Amino acid sequence: MFKTNFTPGPSQLYVTTEDHARKAFKELIPSLSHRSRQFEEISRSATEGLRTLLNIPGDFSIVFTGSATEIWERIIQNLTEHTSHHLVNGAFSQKFYDTAVQLNRKATVTNADLGKGFSESVAIPSTELIALTHNETSTGVSLPLNVVSRIRETNPEALIAVDAVSSLPYPDFDFSQFDSVFFSVQKGFGLPAGLGVWIINQRCIAKAEQLLAKGISIGSYHTLPSLVSMAKKNQTPETPNVLGIYLLGKVVEDMNRRGIQTIRRETEYKAAILYQALDAHPLLKAFVTEPAVRSKTVVVADCGQHTEALTNHLMKKGMLPGDGYGTHKKTQLRFANFPAHSKEQYELLVDSIQEFNG
């Protein structure tokens, strides 16, 4: 049993999540009709709280799905007829691309090596949709926001969708630079899994309606027009994860009370001390070497032959690191740096890494 879970998701629960869940059961929230006024208020509270926290403009809609994985599918179905282009530098950006292929789109790709990022000079072919991954959870590589802006500038016709699954609420996004962004709640929001959040602008809705008008199927209950028209009434097409939406609203309220600036500042502090410890360590190193693309929210350590020993060392102190991903399972560890991870927990983690000597 551990005290602090550094796995990048499902991860450490936000400090208030359990209390909110207990209260939800007392108030019979899980038994509440999803067509009741009370549910509409819960849904409104979650979306308006997110709008404040992430500074989402009023012309963006916020809708709920079962997972971020579902949103990959809904994006390809609703926002493309033939083509999408993907920047791929790890397992999750690859899966976004795979989704497009499985849906029979002519998907194209620009690859970067694992641990490497993309720069402003990245060339994008003409396409309906550009699929970006803000934080590649498998490798700890982030996509700098100036690269997103540059892609927007050079590809004004394409829709841009950003996977921010393991970075939000940290990044201070300029929503004019893309058309769609999405995440799931079991990472940066410290909540139980089973809920995806999809944020879309009017261009996305217009594109989905265009496809529909052409007689192209864009799905059934979770088409963008269906999701958005229900969201206008603070409802969902299906019976949703009501408890999950309630908990999201409550935790977002707590985060708004704490202040997004504080959360950002603490995230940067925690990332800085961990990267510093890895850079200075005789046996370990940060997997991502280029400072500009080092993720602030998922820090990946190259531990080589010391991986198992470091895991045991941390576990003895009640800290659970995340395994390396895929081929790096035995040689890397991943450390989530989410709002649920306190400065004190990070300082203990860093102290423990510094004293580790194999």
Add this chain to the structure above:
Amino acid sequence: MFKTNFTPGPSQLYVTTEDHARKAFKELIPSLSHRSRQFEEISRSATEGLRTLLNIPGDFSIVFTGSATEIWERIIQNLTEHTSHHLVNGAFSQKFYDTAVQLNRKATVTNADLGKGFSESVAIPSTELIALTHNETSTGVSLPLNVVSRIRETNPEALIAVDAVSSLPYPDFDFSQFDSVFFSVQKGFGLPAGLGVWIINQRCIAKAEQLLAKGISIGSYHTLPSLVSMAKKNQTPETPNVLGIYLLGKVVEDMNRRGIQTIRRETEYKAAILYQALDAHPLLKAFVTEPAVRSKTVVVADCGQHTEALTNHLMKKGMLPGDGYGTHKKTQLRFANFPAHSKEQYELLVDSIQEFNG
């Protein structure tokens, strides 16, 4: 605030659900990696528990989705190339049909009036898939199992999918009579919403693989082959509603301990006393008149001008009835009769209805 929720879903929580949820948080289940051994054990426990409870044969796979609404979509995507036929007698069987139309299938339909059912003589055209609704939640009409058997006998080539959303775990299904059955957990299982359960046989998997081999897209992460191959490892393609799967396993364990025969007997007793009270009442009547198609799990009362008064009468005693559906919202009430509703609660409901005099 009510003590007993008779809404047909989300409905009354099973008596042990809240305790299991509290324990889940104590054991850090919501923060558990979905790729861990511990999750695989949770998933295995839920599916094997269901297999015992519902007597599901070993050659059927059990997989998880976000909702039963999602399963309508996955069934049409994975089990049909061109055609499906639907028996429609209410809002939910209609939505199953609508899903097929939205996915550009040539869907056909046999209609019955609201409150009416289907008999053995129902004619089905040649089709790839026959979509049946075992319990039409909007009207309280059930599809007798001998009708399902007769449809199987006369249409051996078609796949048969049965929506059992608001009837399971009550019905004693003979799984040789259909190919797929599905439900969501917020009705008969007394759990928080946000999880669908899809049970499929080998014919379904073979059909999905056939479509895939023809180059037809059957979805991405939730194609039947993807769901089934992950389920073999007690895993899911995406990060699922881990807490929901945990709670399902625990409540199913409790139901197995109580015994499915007891649950069925109690369901029949509770349905019998409520129908009896409605049949004998001077101001109220059962909406479904034909005994053979009266649902045991969702009882619909025609209350006409007395609807609001009866609602207030019941609410004063801590009982929340479900509204009538759609056009019947102001003139009917619906009463879920799930395992979470005790005999004592039903006896109190029936007494209160008997004493109601407008």
